Amino acid sequence: MSVKVLIVDDSELVRKMLSEMLGSDPEIEVVGTASDPYDAREKIKLLHPDVLTLDVEMPKMDGVTFLKNLMRLHPLPVVMISTLTEKGADVTFEAMDLGAVDFVTKPKIDLHHTFEDYAFEIRRKVKTASKVSRYMLERQYARYVSNQQRQPTVATVSSPEKYTADAVLPKKTPSVSRASTGFKLIALGSSTGGTEAIKEILLRLPADSPPIVITQHIPAAFSAPFANRMDSIAAMTVHHAEDGMPIEKGHVYVAPGDKHLLVMREGTRLVCRLNDGPPVNRHKPSVDVMFRSVEQAVGTGAVGVILTGMGADGAQGLKDLHELGVKTVAQDEKTSVVWGMPGESVKIGAVDFVLPLEQIAQKILELGSR
Structure with a gap:
């Protein structure tokens, strides 16, 4: 049975690239794409995806705010798509606090020589995320809430050769x-x-x-x-x-x-x-x-x-x-x-x-x- 994925990203080009990368795997089915969290909320209800890929920075509602609502009301395995910036890193780690399973960096337009490596990485992480139980997601979110209450706020590159x-x-x-x-x-x-x-x-x-x-x-x-x-x-x-x-x-x-x-x-x-x-x-x-x-x-x-x-x-x-x-x-x-x-x-x-x-x-x- 294939893993059903919903891609959430405000960039039409990124949605297209991720759809191509994930859809080329026979074990993954891209059931839809969404351009913002409000669109994603409706498509989750309609399409019942197993995994979401979620952009960190989006208009109307940022990815972390959306993730908080998702984990509180309807926990789903999420792979964050993060920008290669200090702000992107900070937001990504906050998303991991909330219960995101993993993250990858946002694909670059000039992926000519690394397309297959990137595609392999995101396909692998999506399939791994699909195996994470709702119990684990709820547990992580509960830990996040507990930590917020009790304390003040203060990838890896794949290679075709396998060395030891x-x-x-x-x-x-x-x-x-x-x-x-x-x-x-x-x-x-x-x-x-x-x-x-x-x-x-x-x-x-x-x-x-x-x-x-x-x-x-x-x-x-x-x-x-x-x-x-x-x-x-x-x-x-x-x-x-x-x-x-x-x-x-x-x-x-x-x-x-x-x-x-x-x-x-x-x-x-x-x-x-x-x-x-x-x-x-x-x-x-x-x-x-x-x-x-x-x-x-x-x-x-x-x-x-x-x-x-x-x-x-x-x-x-x-x-x-x-x-x-x-x-x-x-x-x-x-x-x-x-x-x-x-x-x-x-x-x-x-x-x-x-x-x-x-x-x-x-x-x-x-x-x-x-």
């Missing part, structure tokens, strides 16, 4: 142990739904928590705004990772959206290293690459965490950590938007603890203090 972490950092027998490093480090990987999952974890961690390195599959233009957004709400200090940046207690390091993040040892300290190697598991940054570097630089002084996400990136890296003796944690299926990465990790025996999202921060603190 060996393409960036060859595997070798780790020569470090917890005793030799004297260092605790939390290594965390995520993808679809991960921006919100990461936020929920960081909100629960005190300022003096062990350092955290994060690889989240996210477009390059959005990784810095994401890190800045997390820094504004977390007790820990959150950085958009830079090459050579020292890794210190109480700090979080988010991988840039177009570079692999590696943890390397320099004398007695750990530092961030950015690597421009090929995509691994079709992702750059790759969770497997980060986990590989943590295995080699930190050893059993680390804690490995895998959160909600599509695919299997990070599963093998987590298993390697687990087999070394590193304690590992995976988000459970019920609280994951997509139980791909954590599910695969559990399937291959890479996980010590499978926990709902709300319990992961406490487990991190517990394991980080041992």
Whole structure:
């Protein structure tokens, strides 16, 4: 049975491009298009779509205002279509807070050489969104309302070739142990739904928590705004990772959206290293690459965490950590938007603890203090 999609965008050209991209997949049916939220509201009632693609910035009513009404009255899986601007990033993350499943950047008119890559990405995200339950959408919206009440306001490029972490950092027998490093480090990987999952974890961690390195599959233009957004709400200090940046207690390091993040040892300290190697598991940054570097630089002084996400990136890296003796944690299926990465990790025996999202921060603190 095909996934029924309604495209909501004020640009006739974008509606046409998205219709062509999505409609070319036999598993997707574009049931209609709408030029503004009012038009979309009527067509949702008439066409009963499974998924919406929703423009962030539209006349008459912006995408976030429309999304608030939608999630409150008639939750549907939504993939946001975002502009490559700072404002577009801020609005997109607010949409993710509200319950949007994922986002892609707005297609450019001159897509000649990247049309197929872009089409593959949006088709994949729409099909993934169609599998998200109404329970998950209602849960996310309830969390958004709760957060608004209790606290003050303060992508990944697909590749035709599939490399492993060996393409960036060859595997070798780790020569470090917890005793030799004297260092605790939390290594965390995520993808679809991960921006919100990461936020929920960081909100629960005190300022003096062990350092955290994060690889989240996210477009390059959005990784810095994401890190800045997390820094504004977390007790820990959150950085958009830079090459050579020292890794210190109480700090979080988010991988840039177009570079692999590696943890390397320099004398007695750990530092961030950015690597421009090929995509691994079709992702750059790759969770497997980060986990590989943590295995080699930190050893059993680390804690490995895998959160909600599509695919299997990070599963093998987590298993390697687990087999070394590193304690590992995976988000459970019920609280994951997509139980791909954590599910695969559990399937291959890479996980010590499978926990709902709300319990992961406490487990991190517990394991980080041992």
